[in-house]
Amino acid sequence: MPKLELSRTERHLVDSILEMQVGRPNFFAWGYLVCGGVLAVFAGLNDNTAMAFTAFGLVCGFRIWEERSNSKYAPHWLSLIQKYESMREDLSRGGSSPDTWDAVDRYFNGQLIPSDGVLESALIESAAAGLPSQQVAPNQGKLLMLLAKISHARKILEIGTLGGYSTIWLARGMAEGGTVISLEADPKHAEVARGNVSRAGLAEVVDIRVGDALEALPKLAEENCGPFDLVFIDADKKSNSNYFAWAIKLCKPGSVIVVDNVVRDGTVIDRQSSDPSVQGVRRFTELFAAESRVSGTVIQTVGSKGYDGFAIALMLDK
Structure with missing residues (x-):
C-alpha cells in the first residue's frame, strides 16, 4: 500500500469521507468520488491526494450499496472497506506499519x-526440526555477508548458531582460506545447523562448537584461535555485555563486532524493565559507550522481523 503524504486539511477530508454514516444519501459518497477526485487533480494537489479521494469515495459508495442490497458480493466489499480503513490507520501513522x-x-x-x-x-529444515524462527532476515544475512567481504574477514566468530542460516551468510562472505567458528549452547540446534552448513558445501570451513559460550570463549583464547576479523553476537541477550567483553579480547584493530537485537521493540529505553534481555542489552550499551577501544553506533531497523536494531563497532588502534 503506497504511503499517502497529505496535508492536515487533506487528512481531515479523507477522515470525513470514511466517517460518513451509511444512512446518508448515496450522492454524498459519489459526490466525494467524482467532485473530490476532479478537484484534487485540477486544484494542483498531488496524485496521492487524488487517489485518496477516489479510493475513499469508492469505499463509502460500496458501504452504502452493501447496506442497501443483499448482494452475494457483500463480503468482498466488506473486505475492501476493511482494507481501506486499514489504509487510513496506516496514514495516521505516516505510512508506517508492520x-x-x-x-x-x-x-x-x-x-x-x-x-x-x-x-x-536451511530455513525449511530448521522449521521442520522445531527450531524457533529467530534467524536473521535475508537482507540482514546479506548485510553480514557484505560486512565480511568489506572487512576481508578470514577469521569469523559467531556467538549463537541456531540453525546455521546466518552462519552460511557469514561463510559466503569470508575471504578464501578463512574459517568461521560458531558457538551454540543447544545440541539440537547445533545438529540442525551442521546439516544445513554441510548441504551448503561449507562444512570444511565452519566449526560449530556446542556448549556455554562463556565457557567456550576462554578456550578460544587459550587455543589462540583469534584474532577475529568479524564477530557476530546473536545469543541470549542477558549475557551480551559478557560476550562483547570477550569479543574485544579476541579481536584486533580494524575488526568489526556486530550485536543483534538491541532495540527490543523499543523496550530498551525502559530502565525499570523486568525483562532480563532488556536489562542485558542496557548493560551492554553502557559497556559499549564506556569502551575506548571501539567506535560504533546502533541502527534501528523495521522489517519482516518487526522493530529492532543492531549495534556495530569498529576496533580502534588503541
Whole structure:
C-alpha cells in the first residue's frame, strides 16, 4: 500500500469521507468520488491526494450499496472497506506499519537477493526440526555477508548458531582460506545447523562448537584461535555485555563486532524493565559507550522481523 503524504486539511477530508454514516444519501459518497477526485487533480494537489479521494469515495459508495442490497458480493466489499480503513490507520501513522515494513522487505529482497535453494532449505529444515524462527532476515544475512567481504574477514566468530542460516551468510562472505567458528549452547540446534552448513558445501570451513559460550570463549583464547576479523553476537541477550567483553579480547584493530537485537521493540529505553534481555542489552550499551577501544553506533531497523536494531563497532588502534 503506497504511503499517502497529505496535508492536515487533506487528512481531515479523507477522515470525513470514511466517517460518513451509511444512512446518508448515496450522492454524498459519489459526490466525494467524482467532485473530490476532479478537484484534487485540477486544484494542483498531488496524485496521492487524488487517489485518496477516489479510493475513499469508492469505499463509502460500496458501504452504502452493501447496506442497501443483499448482494452475494457483500463480503468482498466488506473486505475492501476493511482494507481501506486499514489504509487510513496506516496514514495516521505516516505510512508506517508492520504490514508495510514486511512489504518493503519483500520488494527489496525480490530485487536484490536472488532465490537461493540452499538458504531456503536451511530455513525449511530448521522449521521442520522445531527450531524457533529467530534467524536473521535475508537482507540482514546479506548485510553480514557484505560486512565480511568489506572487512576481508578470514577469521569469523559467531556467538549463537541456531540453525546455521546466518552462519552460511557469514561463510559466503569470508575471504578464501578463512574459517568461521560458531558457538551454540543447544545440541539440537547445533545438529540442525551442521546439516544445513554441510548441504551448503561449507562444512570444511565452519566449526560449530556446542556448549556455554562463556565457557567456550576462554578456550578460544587459550587455543589462540583469534584474532577475529568479524564477530557476530546473536545469543541470549542477558549475557551480551559478557560476550562483547570477550569479543574485544579476541579481536584486533580494524575488526568489526556486530550485536543483534538491541532495540527490543523499543523496550530498551525502559530502565525499570523486568525483562532480563532488556536489562542485558542496557548493560551492554553502557559497556559499549564506556569502551575506548571501539567506535560504533546502533541502527534501528523495521522489517519482516518487526522493530529492532543492531549495534556495530569498529576496533580502534588503541
